[in-house]
Amino acid sequence: MAEKIGVYVCHCGSNIAGKVDVEEIAQWAGENLDDVAVSRDYKFMCSSLGQQMIEDDIKKEKLTRVVVGACSPHLHEKTFRRACSNAGMNPYLMDLTNIREHCSWVHKDRSLATEKARALISAAVQRVKHQEPLEPMYVDVNPATLVIGGGIAGLQATLELADAGYHVYLVERLPSIGGHMAQFDKTFPTLDCSACILTPKMSEAGQHENVTLLTYAELEEVSGSVGSFKVKIRQKSRCVDYDACTGCGICVEKCPRKVLDTEFEAGMGNRKAIYMPFPQAVPRVPVIDQDSCIWFERQKCRACEKLCPTDAIKFDQEDELIDIEVGNIIIATGWKPFDSKKIPQYGYGRLANVYTSMEFERLCNAAGPTNGKIVMRDGKTVPKSIAIVHCVGSRDDRHNPYCSGICCMAALKFGHLVLEKTDAEVYSFYIDMRTNQKNYEEFYQRLLGEGMRFVRGKVSEVTDAARMPTEQGKLIVQCEDTLIGRQQRYPVDMVILMGALEPQEDARELGLKCGISCSMEGWYTERHPKLDPVATMTDGVFVAGTCQGPKDIPASVAQGAAAAARVAGMITKGKVMIEPIVASINEQACSGCKICNNMCPYNAIEFIEETETSRVITALCKGCGTCVAACPAGVITGAHFNNKQIFAEIEGALWDALQPAAESSSQAETVPASAS
Amino acid sequence: MSESAPTSGNGNGKAKGKLAIYWAASCGGCEISILGIDTKILDVAAAFDLVMCPCIADGKVRDIEKMADGEIDVCLFNGGIRTSEQEYMARLLRQKSKCLIAFGSCATEGCIPGLGNLHNRQEIFDNSYTSETHSTENPDNVRPQAVTEVPEGKLHLPIFYDTLKTLDQTVDVDYYLPGCPPESPRIWEAIEVLLSGNLPAKGATIGENTTVCDYCPRTRKNKKIKEFKRTWEVIPDDETCLLEQGLICAGLATRAGCGALCPQVNSPCIGCYGPNEGVEDYGARFLSALASVIDSEDPDEIDEIISKGIPDPIGTFYRFSLAGSLMRRGKRPAPAATSQ
């Protein structure tokens, strides 16, 4: 039975009508395209009157299909689907074709733009004939949430949700929550004590009745989809009974093995083989580092075990896999510092008094290895001059093209701390000073007043090769001062490299487990850079903090809270709609060749051994259609984007290209009848 | 035309039906395969009178021409349409038959003769008639002429087309029976269907809706291909899926019907049974599936894997189906502006 199609071409004021002859196209479609029952143009299709027009036609003219030629489906597909739905037509029998963004707005020549719009309308008319009614699917949302990463962003998200009365599983890879912020001395520009503002949040999370803290644990596997994820967490062996330990710390005190602490102290201090990373750690349950513990090395010692008052030390403890079920996931895995050895001309690792910014944070920190005294590597000499090098690994094509965002402010903070604590001269070598948040520029002005010196230029090398007596025994920073246009050499005692913020090493891997993608650099991709910054392309998976891109503490906190709000909204709603755009396999015809199974990054295609055929797990399918295009037997169908629909669309789009053959085509030609 | 079953004469006292078997651009293998139904041929003979089959029986074109339209019940037409004479016969038999069946790969999708569509008449003749090719002895460079003047008048030879067409690109076709050649048991099954009167919808392919893999006993695990191998480069084991061993086996894209004969004797499927139900373009399907599992994310490496492993993409993906594909042929100079 032939369809009855309604075609509606929008003027969009003069947005479309200014470049496309919409009246003519509407008339043409009504007269020339098969099965078009109604064809109209209207000033604003998306207005309530425009929508009403469609609804009325569906009812009165008994339309079975609707084509709207207007703006991008990303703007108004939902609007017109709703209109169809209101009139009792399945919303998936409508097609919105884009003659504004893709046509009237970008083409100069009116007649060419009209021709293109005509082709697009023709394509939509052909396509819509083959569209099929579809029903959206709904799933219940599990009110529990998984937060990955216990830095400030993850903590904020956790507390927001827990305070709202929802359960949160907070997973942290290290023995304590707190993240990088716990390592800092002060925060810019307020110069708040970092620990003082962070630790209350940490202990709140540690004690909250709605929070299950899983520290020293990592995400192993995620399956399921929005509303009902099944997650496997690997709880790494602490060698300490979590419940029995009281956190008294006697084991740490008595442990005879000291090792360099490359994590919390950034290599500036030591810790024991059994340790809590820092005094305010949450939870207060230590961890045995099995790589350095004497017992694991040569089956001797066991001092901790002997002295533990609650017998909490368990050398034979093994990793444990914990299964949890959650409705949503918030990823807040943060960043890692750039390896400054990758820029050898700056001498890090070769020249003793070249520091990374994380090292310097620990050096300044009152709880750090020098109790906050700024001294050189010899542990006693106070530097008389310090150079701070910006953009080490940032804004550099050979390493990371992006700006790490926070280093300028951190450099100013360092400058202030040095000037406060020592008499040293401080030089900042910057490309551009970037201080564009609340009170940041004011902080810069303050440092200018305090006597910090600023040299605009990219440092070409840090060397100990002296050219003149004043340089002997110093580190010389060679830099073109681009404000005076001269190569300058600055002999200093200490150099701090403001290394870039980089994505975690395993960001891509973790993203793959959760079904989200990364930018080229490895930052997680948000759903929309402006309008949807914490959601991702995978429903039910959100991102917060620096794992999405470099940012400062206030922005991380804001994102943590935003992600939590999004999750709370989903939980309150109780159900989520899933678009019915999914693939399905005709199992009868499937030969089980196994081309498709590996094709799906969501593992949505299972192979059934008994029947030796494949099947799509609808709840996991995201509807990309890659398997549809891959199936060599043509037995996979992609709903709303099936071959028939797309072939018809192509045919419609090329309605004017079907060249009459040199001779008329075989159907129409008059071929001499056979002799009789 | 196909609404009613062909009149069958299966001993129920009804009049015998009329059967025609014709060959156009094909090799004759289809006829051999018909004979392969063995003693069942007697049942066929009981049911039908064979009015034409140039391969095995005498039958005159003029006798067919004299028939009433639709007088033949079933015509099995094998071969593609390469010459004007073949087109004439296709039209004639269409007119005279109730049920015209595209029989075998050539008629359905062009098959090997269809590969000639990568060239034009001139090139094909050059290759066939010049003495430079090793198999040709033609010192006077004699070429076939469409028209020859003799004292009695003009004699005509059929003209040779630039492009081979499938049967359904030439005339309306009722059913399709794929295969190069169709396997004898499948032929008998098809005849049984025709005799039963329980006919499928017009345009159907009489065969299965699944692919060769369904019948292949090899075990399939994981498809990821770093290197395509040519058959002479490896001796495959007889347990694992040939494609997973790097050999380009077309079984996954090819309609079932043969019983996976080739893969069972360690030889990759070459795709003679054509595309599965509903597939528009065999080669596109096959190449898409194959490309999808190339184990590389580097464009240069991908290009190298393909050009090294698949030096002849048309021969690999369109060995049997070029003429019947969406593209139909290789590039041909645009037609000269016609005189009108």
Add this chain to the structure above:
Amino acid sequence: MKYAYYPGCSLESGSAAYDKSVKAVIEQLGFGLDELDDWNCCGATEYFSQNELVATSVIARNLALVDDRHDQLVAPCAACFLNLKKTDKLLAEQPKIRGKVDQALAAGGLRYRPGRVQVRHLLDVLYTDIGEQAIKAKVVQPLTGLRVAPYYGCQIVRPLNGFDNPEYPMKLDEMFTWLGAEVVDYPVKAHCCGGHMTQISEENAFELIRRLLQSAADYRADLILCMCPMCQLNMDMYQGRVNNFFNTKFKLPIVYFTQMLGVALGIDMKKLGFGKELVAAEPVIRGKLEGQTAAATK
């Protein structure tokens, strides 16, 4: 892969020691370098500034001379290496120049398709293609106890050559650790030696040379390893004059890296061209290495 060899003019004259040691080392390592037949001068640094088209054509001729059996062209001299590489890139990216160069080549019956020949520096070939294992396996006389200062200069690593860090190259450092030498990681290893500045402004050139010698001396190097005839010449031949000018007492032998590689491979020092340098290297090397052997036998 087969390597064609482009020695360049310097290696036939001033730096014959380089040529001699390259050939000896290559033979010892057992792989072939086939010298180009009828090669011509690469135009050195200056020609490009004088007449780009002629310079490019002159160099393109050498690339065109590489026959089909070879796909790599190895140059030991830094300037030749850079010029050949630069020309190949220029021809690939600038169709205008390429058209004219094609004409020039065609006049001599030659043709060159950019990218056909890969231009490699000898260090790259030794480091990457021959590699650690093969070289280590052939070491007969480890350079234990000898403090060597690898010197890269400008043209091998800059602009991006693709095989080493242009700011702070390390490949030669690494190679000499394979040979057992104590490698001096001194900061000026890729600073300029002054090049032809000696002909224009002696004082400036001397200062540049002094910095190199000073830094190597500060790091207690026994000798400096070179990869470029110009660098070797500046640091070696002008060392005395630098000493006079600044009143310093440098006595650092400047040798080609292939010479020292040859020593490690056990090749007779005579075959490696030692003795042509002004600051004698042999006594230093013998002293260190024999001292070491003596210490070891004790």
Add this chain to the structure above:
Amino acid sequence: MSEQVFEPKIVGFLCNWCSYRAADLAGSARITHAPNVRIVRVMCSGRVDPSFVMKAFSLGADAVLIAGCHPGECHYIEQNYKAMRRFHMLRQTLKAMGVEEQRIQLVWASAAEGQQLAEAIDKMVDEVRQLGPLGWSGNWEENGERIQALEDIVKEHEQAMEVTA
């Protein structure tokens, strides 16, 4: 002969998440570009079936553009790599049929790259304009000879029949 500029007809398959949005962005930023690409939206470049491309050529398209998210940035994680592999296989196959490489192009454009997509489209249109029309559809008829030949057969058969009758 009137020398009209040849306006190639190009079918563009754009993925919903990146390149289609890039085209949207080109629109809202009013980045003018050639009007020759008729856009077909697919969810992912991985949905682009080689037969879509061949269908377009067989129906008279002069070129086909496939656009997707940048490698590694696919909305569906890695499906654009499959598009890339198929594109290379398809291009080699089409090349063997005589379709010039410029007539089938794969372009990566993120949702933020309206400018880049517009440039890629302009460049492609230019290249295809240089090549001229592809003229694939219907180019398998026999330039008029065929009808004549068929008429000859009919005529000869009629004459032959008369003799025998």
